[in-house]
Amino acid sequence: MITLASINLEAAGRRLPMLFARGVVPAAGIAFFLLIWHITANNIDTSLGKFPGPAQVWEQSNSLYEEHLEQREKAERFHERQEKRNAEKLAKNPDAEVKWRSYTGKPSFLDQIFTSLYTVMFGFVLASAVAIPLGIACGLNERIYQAFNPIIQVFKPVSPLAWLPLVTMVVSALYVSDDPMFEKSFLNSAFTVALCCLWPTVINTTVGVAGIDRDLVNVGKVIKLPPMTHVAKIVLPSSVPMIFTGLRLSLATGWMVLIAAEMLAQNPGLGKFIWDEFQNGSSNSLARIMVAVVTIGLIGFALDRCMLLLQRRVSWDKSAVLR
């Protein structure tokens, strides 16, 4: 019994440092950061009052959530009223023309978050659908790589803001429809995101495909795998880790680009929220912008974790250290 207890203690003793490293140390880091923030914020005076400290930001995040609930309630009341009014109209005269309008209140902070997420995913998926096949083609064929490489290298460092005016003009010239499926401003930011999301995935996929173990390729040659089966059975599985490295970089780039694009394109979303608050210039504005900053960071982190989970599911290499 004594030995058993001592073994348990020993195990607990071994687990304790791990708990310390995983929980206590990061918590201490965050606490230290909040302290420094609090102290410095108090010493910065801007034309909109003191720079917000952690307490004001927390306060504003709560008030933003309350505003969201308020907006929801307003919208519900609006729909109720509209339904009642139309029902009355129809009761009086069954042939009456009734109008159904959607609620056009100010979008709340949470609505902006979802718009941003939707926009970034649209641009990211669009970019990946082009980038992965292009990367595979470049990785498999040296000639294709040589043809595309200069273009990739030149466009890769271009800032999204340089693309935006061009994208805006092209979208408004080409996307003409009476009943548009998407808002033009949405397409502007989504395409800008896509243009910037392309490159990391193309480059990493190319490197991954070109770096496949020669022996594995030779096995494919010896058994005479048809080209498409070769891609599906050998090329794709072996380059999955590199493809995901590219996808994660792309999504992170896309998320950063989106905020800037939304500020400029006036597309609803977190970027526009920040811009509006900045123009608004109330005493709460800085704290509200800081809420957005933290939210952007947290969502960026969450998106990366989601990609990591997806990679774990898809990749055969479960033992690889995923960071």
Place this chain on the structure above:
Amino acid sequence: MTHFLDISQISKTFHTDSGSFEALREVDLKISEGEFISLIGHSGCGKSTVLNIVAGLLDVTSGGVFLDNKQITEPGPDRAVVFQNHALMPWLTVYGNVALAVKTVFKKTKSKAEMHEWIEHNLALVNMSHAAGKMPHEISGGMKQRVGIARALAMQPKLLLMDEPFGALDALTRAQLQDTTMEIHRELGNTVIMITHDVDEAVLLSDRIVMMSNGPAARVGQIVDVNLARPRERLALAEDAQFNHCRRLVLDFLYAAHQKPDTGENPNENVAAQSEAA
């Protein structure tokens, strides 16, 4: 007279950015059906180049290789290759790796059930049935190489090409795999070309040992016929005069006559080392 495999005066020159390199010059070798041939020589002497040309993975600069009177121009399952580092797909199970080959090679000729049976049969041949569901990273190096051999045999090749198949294994595992290889060769009677660095392995397994001179412009230096009765017993052969004679011939060739030129070793030292070994 025609031969089963006719490697006819092949030369190979590689062209690189820093100039051209003549790897092989007029290598000539005739092999009969069912023969077990070892290629031995110092590293960089072009053994792998010969093997890759026979496999069809490299083309020749001049000359040609004929299998059953047909010229080899591309890789194919009739010349299965066992790679030094097993070359198993890490994302497929042991069964899956053999199945990938079987399903591609026998797509039109075997039914699903026949394929399954054939995969199981080949795994049993190398004693790997128990690990069919395991992933390559879960099994040892020797077991991986067994699977590599099973995959090659499952293609029903006319010619089995083995590129230093046991080079990366420890001595005990290597001995086990050599025994397995001999058993399979006795049972199936396939024609085998094996590259090796190991003199004992070459003598133990082969009917003929082809020794290559040092590159560049390597050629066939000497061929030793190993006239030992089969089945061969590792332990019994250790004392056998014929076995030791063959071994001596190969060692003489490798260490005295064709010492690797760029090592800068004193030839006398090698003679001393050699007599110690013998």
